[in-house]
Amino acid sequence: MTSPGFSPSQLALRCIFDQLHRTYGDLGWWPGDSRFEIMVGAVLTQNTAWRNVEKALANLKAANALSLDALLALPTAALAELIRPSGYFNIKADRLGNLCRFLADAGGDTGLAAMATDALRPALLGVKGIGPETCDDILLYAFDRPVFVIDAYTRRLLKRHGLAQGDEPYETLRAGFERALGPDVPMYQAYHGLIVEHAKQACAVRPRCVGCGLAVSCPKRA
DNA sequence: ACCCAGGGTCATA
DNA sequence: TATGACCATGGG
Numbered sequence A: 001m002t003s004p005g006f007s008p009s010q011l012a013l014r015c016i017f018d019q020l021h022r023t024y025g026d027l028g029w030w031p032g033d034s035r036f037e038i039m040v041g042a043v044l045t046q047n048t049a050w051r052n053v054e055k056a057l058a059n060l061k062a063a064n065a066l067s068l069d070a071l072l073a074l075p076t077a078a079l080a081e082l083i084r085p086s087g088y089f090n091i092k093a094d095r096l097g098n099l100c101r102f103l104a105d106a107g108g109d110t111g112l113a114a115m116a117t118d119a120l121r122p123a124l125l126g127v128k129g130i131g132p133e134t135c136d137d138i139l140l141y142a143f144d145r146p147v148f149v150i151d152a153y154t155r156r157l158l159k160r161h162g163l164a165q166g167d168e169p170y171e172t173l174r175a176g177f178e179r180a181l182g183p184d185v186p187m188y189q190a191y192h193g194l195i196v197e198h199a200k201q202a203c204a205v206r207p208r209c210v211g212c213g214l215a216v217s218c219p220k221r222a
Numbered sequence B: 001a002c003c004c005a006g007g008g009t010c011a012t013a
Numbered sequence C: 001t002a003t004g005a006c007c008a009t010g011g012g
Helices: A010-024 A035-044 A050-062 A068-073 A076-082 A089-105 A108-113 A117-125 A132-142 A152-160 A170-181 A185-200
Strands: none
Touching: A010 A170, A010 A185, A035 A050, A035 A089, A035 A108, A035 A132, A050 A076, A068 A089, A076 A089, A089 A108, A117 A132, A132 A170, A132 A185, A152 A170, A152 A185
């Protein structure tokens, strides 16, 4: 009843995961050297290709600005200039400022790490500029919480496999994944990365399930 | 030239 | 609740 309209079987979701993992291996998601870098990257990658985010992150590193204190000390206009390659640079500069102020108030990422997920998730969602996907990227990859990330690719993949209609509310899909798979941080981390990687391949590769023979559909485009 | 990318907010109905 | 406009760079 927690996820009306989306009750996938554990078998179906595991089947897709196993084929993707067999095809692409361990991708090492999320790339990043610190919790803070992952959080910043999660904001910068909103509706943006990752290669553009890498340029912005490189600019921040070169300016020695990829830390909470350094970013807080940076004027918004200067921050916007550094992250220009990632697009939406004005609004993202504001969002990073919101995130940094929230972090500082909460005692940095050490303070956040001490919070229970049930308290941390609403707190993050309360930051202007952090929606459900960015929030869950942060929870799953920066703080290793068992939260499944839902993105447009995941929706299309579910739709193509007939597991969901695709336009269900975010929370419905997230709850469906988590209930079917059970809490498994390493698998959640790998799974989302694999879906994105599979989309990047743009159907150049077509993993096929050994057991059921069903191919894993390409989640690129509608 | 057009379409898309590892989304989210806000105004409007 | 549910659309639509807006944000903006860079690669295919």
